[in-house]
Amino acid sequence: xxxxxxxxxxxxxxxxxxxxxxxxxxxxxxxxxxxxxxxxxxxxxxxxxxxxxxxxxxxxxxxxxxxxxxxxxxxxxxxxxxxxxxxxxxxxxxxxxxxxxxxxxxxxxxxxxxxxxxxxxxxxxxxxxxxxxxxxxxxxxxxxxxxxxxxxxxxxxxxxxxxxxxxxxxxxxxxxxxxxxxxxxxxxxxxxxxxxxxxxxxxxxxxxxxxxxxxxxxxxxxxxxxxxxxxxxxxxxxxxxxxxxxxxxxxxxxxxxxxxxxx
Amino acid sequence: xxxxxxxxxxxxxxxxxxxxxxxxxxxxxxxxxxxxxxxxxxxxxxxxxxxxxxxxxxxxxxxxxxxxxxxxxxxxxxxxxxxxxxxxxxxxxxxxxxxxxxxxxxxxxxxxxxxxxxxxxxxxxxxxxxxxxxxxxxxxxxxxxxxxxxxxxxxxxxxxxxxxxxxxxxxxxxxxxxxxxxxxxxxxxxxxxxxxxxxxxxxxxxxxxxxxxxxxxxxxxxxxxxxxxxxxxxxxxxxxxxxxxxxxxxxxxxxxxxxxxxxxxxxxxxxxxxxxxxxxxxxxxxxxxxxxxxxxxxxxxxxxxxxxxxxxxxxxxxxxxxxxxxxxxxxxxxxxxxxxxxxxxxxxxxxxxxxxxxxxxxxxxxxxxxxxxxxxxx
Numbered sequence: 001x002x003x004x005x006x007x008x009x010x011x012x013x014x015x016x017x018x019x020x021x022x023x024x025x026x027x028x029x030x031x032x033x034x035x036x037x038x039x040x041x042x043x044x045x046x047x048x049x050x051x052x053x054x055x056x057x058x059x060x061x062x063x064x065x066x067x068x069x070x071x072x073x074x075x076x077x078x079x080x081x082x083x084x085x086x087x088x089x090x091x092x093x094x095x096x097x098x099x100x101x102x103x104x105x106x107x108x109x110x111x112x113x114x115x116x117x118x119x120x121x122x123x124x125x126x127x128x129x130x131x132x133x134x135x136x137x138x139x140x141x142x143x144x145x146x147x148x149x150x151x152x153x154x155x156x157x158x159x160x161x162x163x164x165x166x167x168x169x170x171x172x173x174x175x176x177x178x179x180x181x182x183x184x185x186x187x188x189x190x191x192x193x194x195x196x197x198x199x200x201x202x203x204x205x206x207x208x209x210x211x212x213x214x215x216x217x218x219x220x221x222x223x224x225x226x227x228x229x230x231x232x233x234x235x236x237x238x239x240x241x242x243x244x245x246x247x248x249x250x251x252x253x254x255x256x257x258x259x260x261x262x263x
Numbered sequence: 264x265x266x267x268x269x270x271x272x273x274x275x276x277x278x279x280x281x282x283x284x285x286x287x288x289x290x291x292x293x294x295x296x297x298x299x300x301x302x303x304x305x306x307x308x309x310x311x312x313x314x315x316x317x318x319x320x321x322x323x324x325x326x327x328x329x330x331x332x333x334x335x336x337x338x339x340x341x342x343x344x345x346x347x348x349x350x351x352x353x354x355x356x357x358x359x360x361x362x363x364x365x366x367x368x369x370x371x372x373x374x375x376x377x378x379x380x381x382x383x384x385x386x387x388x389x390x391x392x393x394x395x396x397x398x399x400x401x402x403x404x405x406x407x408x409x410x411x412x413x414x415x416x417x418x419x420x421x422x423x424x425x426x427x428x429x430x431x432x433x434x435x436x437x438x439x440x441x442x443x444x445x446x447x448x449x450x451x452x453x454x455x456x457x458x459x460x461x462x463x464x465x466x467x468x469x470x471x472x473x474x475x476x477x478x479x480x481x482x483x484x485x486x487x488x489x490x491x492x493x494x495x496x497x498x499x500x501x502x503x504x505x506x507x508x509x510x511x512x513x514x515x516x517x518x519x520x521x522x523x524x525x526x527x528x529x530x531x532x533x534x535x536x537x538x539x540x541x542x543x544x545x546x547x548x549x550x551x552x553x554x555x556x557x558x559x560x561x562x563x564x565x566x567x568x569x570x571x572x573x574x575x576x577x578x579x580x581x582x583x584x585x586x587x588x589x590x591x592x593x594x595x596x597x598x599x600x601x602x603x604x605x606x607x608x609x610x611x612x613x614x615x616x617x618x619x620x621x622x623x624x625x626x627x628x629x630x631x632x633x634x635x636x637x638x639x640x641x
Contacts, residue, residue, distance in 0.1 A: 054529055078535025085533070088526040093580055102523055106535030110515055158534070 002066040003029045004162055004193050005051060005081075009060035011217075012046055020046040022217035023060070028195050030161065033188040035204035035225075036197045038214035039238060044197040045086075045166055047214065051195065052083045052164050064162075078106035082160035084151050086167050096142070096150050097135040100125055103157030121157050128183060129153035130176075144171035152180060156187075163187065165196040169203065181207040201258045205229050206249065213237060229256050289577055291584035298591035302356065305595060309352040309602045310345055315610060318344070347494075354495040354559055355601045355615075356594040357503035359566055361556035363593025364510065365549035366567030367574070367586045371521035372545045373448055376575070379567035380553035382455045383546065384432035387462040389557040390488060392428020394469050396421040397483045419498055421487070422558045426502070429554030432458060437546060446542045448528070490561040490616030492601055499559040506555025507590075513548035514586055517541050521582040563597065563616045565623025570596055 005028045012021040020043040028034050028051075036044050049055040051062060053069045062069040064080055072080075082103070091099070103125065104118040126132040129152040139147060148171050155163060163184065169177040177200070184194045185207045198204055204211050204225060211228040213221040215237045221228045228234075231244050243261035246254045289297075310330075311323040318326075318341070326345030328334040336342040362380060369378040380386060400420060436458050440451035474481040520541040523531040532538045553567065570593045571585060578584055597615065600622070604612045613621075 049529075052533060054532055074532060074537040075535040078533065081533075083533040085530060088530060091525050094525070098581075102526075102534060105519065105523060108519075 003027045003063075005029075005062070005064060005195075006066075007051060007060065007062045010047070010050055010057050010062065011059040012043075012050055012055060013058045019217050021050060021057075024214070024217075024219045026051065026212065026219065026222075028162065028193045030191045030193050031188055032209045033185055033194045033196065033207055034210045034212060035208040036195065036212045036214055037199065037201060037204055042214045043217040044214055048083070048164050048166055048195070048197050052081055053077050054083070075106045078158060078160065080160050081162045081164060082155040082158040084155045084163065084165040084168055086170065087147075088151070091139050094139050095135065096131055096137050096139060096153075097122065097126065099139055099150055100131075100135075100153045100157050103154040106158065121159055125153040125156035128156055130179065145173060145176055148172055149176065149180075152183070161192055163192060163194045165194060167197055167199065169198065169200055177203060201229055201234075205255045205257060225255065229258060234258065291578045291581075291588060294574075294578050295584075295588055295591060298588065298595055302591060302595050302598070305598045305602055306352055306356070309355070309598055309605075310348045312602060312606050313344065313348055317606075350495045350497055350500050351492050351601075352598060353500040354503055355492050355598045357500065357507050358492075358556040358560045358563065359570075359597025360590045360594040361503065361507045361510065361552035362563065362566040363570035363574075363589040363596070364507070364586060365553035365556075366593075367571035367582070367589040368517065368521070368545045368549040369567070370571055371517075371524060371582050371585075372542055372549075373452060374524060374527075375452075376572060377568065378452075379565075380549060380557070381459070381564075381567070382452060383550060384436045384455055384458050384462070385429045385550055385553040386557060386562055387459045387466070388432025389425040389429035389554060390466055390562060391432070391462050393421050393425035393487050393558070393561070394466060394484050395428070396424035397480060397487065398469070398473065399424075400483075419496075422499065422502055426554050426558040429557055430550060432462065433546070433550040433554070445539065446546070448542070486614070487561045488616070489614040490563040490619075492560055492615055495559065502555050503559045506551050510548040510552035511590070513544045517545045517548070518582040518586055521545065522580075525580075561614075561616060563619050565619045565626070566593055566597060569623050569626050 005026075007024065007026040010021055010024045010026065011019065013019045022043075024043075024047060026047070036047065038044050046055065050057050053062065053064075053072065056070065064072060064077070069077065101114065101118070101122050104114065104121060107118060107121075108114070123132075126135055129149045131146065131149045131153050134142065134146060134150070139150065142150065148168060152168065155165075165184065168180050168184075172180060181203050184196060188194050188209070196204075196208075208225050210223065211221070211225050212219055213228055213233065220237060221233045231242075234242060241260060241263055243259050243263075245257050245259075247257050249255045307320075307323065307327065310327055311318050311320060322337055322341065323345060325334060326337045326342055327349070329336040329342060330346055330349050337345065365380045365385075366378070369380065369382060370376050372378070373382070436451065436454050437446060439454045439458075440447055442450070470481060470484055473484060520531065520536045520538075523534050523536050524538075524541070528538045531541075557563070571589045574585055574588045574592050578588055597619075600618055601615060604615070604618055
């Protein structure tokens with residue numbers, strides 16, 4: 001069976017020659033929530049852009065359902081892949097509802113107006129991302145956490161099977177951090193694929209079906225959280241200033257937790 | 264068919280055009296209708312009023328109906344006067360509409376409210392083309408050829424040369440800013456500034472040289488740089504209208520897309536916008552509209568900058584309303600000022616470029632001062 005997203009030998013170099021991503025193989029399929037972790041400057045966000053088709057790899061290929069992503073039309077790609085950026089710059093007088101409706105662009109024709117299906121998708125997305133009550137508010141009036149949720153809602157309105165998410169919990173309080181990951185986990189259970197770049201190893205430990213660890217542009221580990229989020233794998237990448245523990249989770253199994261510790 | 268269960272959402276979707284945006288001073292539809300009505304009134308007033316006085320409203324209306332081919336013409340001289348005023352009126356309306364529309368498009372592409380047709384080299388290119396044409400017409404190097412005679416015979420040469428100059432320089436700017444098949448917007452801005460400086464130097468050189476060589480030709484070049492709506496011919500109106508019509512046909516393919524540009528090109532691309540196509544279409548449409556406008560009426564500053572701003576303040580920044588309303592507002596703005604200019608100053612009417620600078624300059628300052636407070640980032 002063809003994977004939803006499959007990248008082989010993916011590399012990306014900046015004009016200066018700096019290799020941000022170096023020969024990475026990566027795949028994600030329906031039902032998966034894959035977290036990509038790694039230190040600052042490891043190439044995580046660049047990798048995400050390559051997987052989204054927003055950057056052209058200097059080597060390697062990305063296949064979306066077996067077809068080369070580079071040759072997929074922008075609208076077709078956006079119906080399959082939704083990218084949640086970390087932040088957006090300077091948006092003028094746009095309400096949350098209109099912003100979320102932007103996610104429907106790929107579903108609309110040149111001369112068609114918003115259809116009933118567009119309306120339903122926007123309403124659903126507002127609800128799921130917990131911003132339904134902010135619909136008429138201006139984006140500039142929102143707190144950074146609310147903006148983050150508006151971004152989540154817009155990606156949901158896109159109704160893409162694959163969600164590529166860049167550090168979604170940075171600006172969120174603990175409750176909303178959990179809520180975002182619960183939402184992503186639920187979506188992956190319902191048949192979506194989610195690829196999440198995150199620094200939060202504990203959320204990855206609790207929610208990810210798979211964790212990819214990236215350092216200096218290369219993938220250094222890829223497996224279930226129990227295999228990757230352990231001292232032997234993490235210490236060469238993050239150094240020794242981490243403390244490791246275990247906590248009981250649902251179903252009697254335990255999940256590791258990792259906290260920065262000055263030692 | 265809409266199934267029953269979906270009805271509330273269906274209703275919500277239908278209503279969304281009106282209810283999604285923040286509250287506005289005026290709805291886009293109301294504003295568009297109001298501007299269209301003002302434009303119609305201005306057309307009649309402009310056809311009635313010349314630099315030497317106003318005609319009777321009744322005879323003007325009969326002349327206008329005859330102009331449209333729907334009735335008996337007036338007495339020959341009077342009909343000619345009405346028709347000449349109509350060409351001026353149509354040129355003013357099309358030029359104002361084109362410049363404002365081009366400004367709206369460019370501000371969307373650059374995601375910067377201070378962009379205008381001058382930024383991509385349209386204006387300096389047109390000036391260069393027009394200056395060269397005036398030099399040729401002025402018979403630089405040919406004895407006995409006077410500007411007045413040549414200009415009367417060949418106004419279309421000035422238009423053609425400035426059109427070629429405007430489009431040529433815009434193409435050059437865009438080509439230099441294109442790297443590996445991608446048009447870099449910040450590079451475009453910088454290249455535009457650099458090319459404008461180069462051409463500005465060249466123009467200053469030409470003007471300094473010609474001032475010594477031939478006073479009349481120098482006067483012609485200077486006059487062109489302040490814009491001109493006098494003695495416009497049907498050909499001028501045709502060039503301005505054609506440029507505008509072609510440019511407007513790009514609207515359905517760029518308006519919604521430019522709204523998505525607000526969050527950055529990469530974000531728009533991720534939402535499914537083919538950003539290269541949108542940039543090329545918007546730049547091409549803006550360049551064509553502005554080039555045709557500048558080539559028939561000379562340099563008229565500030566409309567491209569100021570009108571989209573005013574529209575944005577009144578009816579919001581969505582390009583689906585901003586662009587068509589800017590079009591109408593630009594026509595009203597230039598035709599309105601030209602009409603008042605003729606009405607109040609008569610034969611001493613100022614050139615439109617001078618007038619726009621007098622009004623546009625302070626407004627530009629106001630925008631800058633207002634912008635200082637309104638800078639928001641997230």
